[in-house]
Amino acid sequence: MTSTNDASINSTPASGATSYVLVLNCGSSSLKFAVIDASTGEQPLSGMAERLGSDDAEIVFKQNGAKQTQALTPHTHKSALQALVTYLLGYPALVQSLTAIGHRVVHGGEHFREAILIDSLSQQRIADCSNLAPLHNPANLLGIEAAQEAFPQLPQVAVFDTAFHQQMPDYAYLYPLPYEYYRDLGVRRYGFHGTSCRYVTAEAARLLNKPAAELKLIIAHLGNGASLTAVKHGHSVDTTMGLTPLEGVVHGTRCGSIDPGIIAYLAHRLNKSTDEIDAILWKKSGLLGLSGLSNDCRTIEEAAANGHEQAQLTLEIYAYRLAKAVGELMIPLGRLDALVFTGGIGENSSLIRARTLDWLGFLGLQLDSEANEQCIRGKAGKISQNGHAAAWVIPTNEELMIARDSVALAAAAQGEQA
Numbered sequence: 001m002t003s004t005n006d007a008s009i010n011s012t013p014a015s016g017a018t019s020y021v022l023v024l025n026c027g028s029s030s031l032k033f034a035v036i037d038a039s040t041g042e043q044p045l046s047g048m049a050e051r052l053g054s055d056d057a058e059i060v061f062k063q064n065g066a067k068q069t070q071a072l073t074p075h076t077h078k079s080a081l082q083a084l085v086t087y088l089l090g091y092p093a094l095v096q097s098l099t100a101i102g103h104r105v106v107h108g109g110e111h112f113r114e115a116i117l118i119d120s121l122s123q124q125r126i127a128d129c130s131n132l133a134p135l136h137n138p139a140n141l142l143g144i145e146a147a148q149e150a151f152p153q154l155p156q157v158a159v160f161d162t163a164f165h166q167q168m169p170d171y172a173y174l175y176p177l178p179y180e181y182y183r184d185l186g187v188r189r190y191g192f193h194g195t196s197c198r199y200v201t202a203e204a205a206r207l208l209n210k211p212a213a214e215l216k217l218i219i220a221h222l223g224n225g226a227s228l229t230a231v232k233h234g235h236s237v238d239t240t241m242g243l244t245p246l247e248g249v250v251h252g253t254r255c256g257s258i259d260p261g262i263i264a265y266l267a268h269r270l271n272k273s274t275d276e277i278d279a280i281l282w283k284k285s286g287l288l289g290l291s292g293l294s295n296d297c298r299t300i301e302e303a304a305a306n307g308h309e310q311a312q313l314t315l316e317i318y319a320y321r322l323a324k325a326v327g328e329l330m331i332p333l334g335r336l337d338a339l340v341f342t343g344g345i346g347e348n349s350s351l352i353r354a355r356t357l358d359w360l361g362f363l364g365l366q367l368d369s370e371a372n373e374q375c376i377r378g379k380a381g382k383i384s385q386n387g388h389a390a391a392w393v394i395p396t397n398e399e400l401m402i403a404r405d406s407v408a409l410a411a412a413a414q415g416e417q418a
């Protein structure tokens with residue numbers, strides 16, 4: 001394996017050529033990557049390293065419809081990034097056309113309200129936010145450090161999941177806890193999926209043919225993690241995820257909002273530590289815990305169709321809690337232009353969308369069943385009948401948003417230097 005120093009790449013794109021951004025998303029045990037043309041969304045290379053930290057860690061490269069898999073030793077983020085750099089070195093023209101590296105950073109705390117060019121001070125501030133996202137920010141920093149070592153000439157950009165929510169008013173983000181926990185420890189609602197919400201807001205403005213500043217939206221990003229966000233004047237005014245991505249609606253394996261008294265009750269009754277209860281709330285609850293089957297909505301839908309009663313109840317709870325969250329988020333909006341479904345479940349499960357809309361007739365939302373069935377596998381469209389509010393499916397593209405931010409910030413930095 002080549003070390004990142006050996007693999008350091010001096011990349012200066014040829015003028016007039018297509019310019020690409022390398023987008024890195026370092027999770028706690030994974031690394032997703034894509035080389036993206038920020039103007040067209042084209043991805044000549046993408047892939048993912050999975051199970052980092054375990055013996056069967058591997059990295060998969062996808063290029064021109066072909067897949068190539070490599071085992072990773074050691075099983076670390078650093079070795080995944082080294083494997084990626086070594087792979088990229090085999091394609092010098094692609095490397096020459098890179099103009100920036102964009103990093104998804106999960107937590108920007110209260111400090112980061114928008115994407116930034118990374119320098120040593122901002123890197124330290126990202127590290128300072130690690131208390132708020134102990135699994136994610138350290139992994140994000142590993143990605144940043146390895147990329148700086150491998151591509152020292154390229155501007156590095158950080159795009160924060162939390163930034164889109166930073167204009168939320170204090171009455172929406174404060175919890176009714178002793179105020180000093182906010183002041184001294186940063187305990188407040190931050191919200192996540194912000195990059196997805198920003199992309200979807202821009203797409204909604206395009207599809208509804210109205211400036212984002214005039215739109216009132218509720219964006220339901222329903223993936224393995226799920227959140228709903230109220231968007232007014234182009235920014236988030238409230239959202240269902242909180243200090244952590246545990247709060248809110250039902251997730252794949254996370255519980256969402258529950259009575260906080262349950263934690264002490266279970267710790268006492270099961271004779272478990274709060275850390276053990278925390279692990280149950282994060283990893284064994286949600287769709288998985290309720291159904292007893294899977295965190296994957298497809299498996300639960302299939303079981304429900306075959307008469308599995310617990311699976312049927314799970315879907316009912318999931319949709320009911322989504323609809324309740326929509327009701328709550330109507331408070332800061334007052335009026336709704338569009339409820340937008342996105343994320344793996346939002347973009348593909350016509351059943352969850354239909355079940356959710358069943359509760360929302362009071363908002364003037366009536367399902368268009370035929371359109372609903374057609375909006376799957378990346379197809380955007382309106383899925384409600386004409387009325388004052390509409391329901392839409394809009395596929396998200398966080399990587400493209402990160403690539404666009406990276407190009408814009410890199411160009412601004414170049415302009416400043418000129």
Ligand code: AMP
Nearest residue numbers: 223224295296297298343344345348349
């Ligand atoms: P994401 O985290 O956005 O990648 O979403 C992943 C989740 O989307 C999976 O765990 C599934 O629960 C869900 N999903 C993907 N395709 C479908 C589908 N056709 N029907 C229902 N759920 C789906």
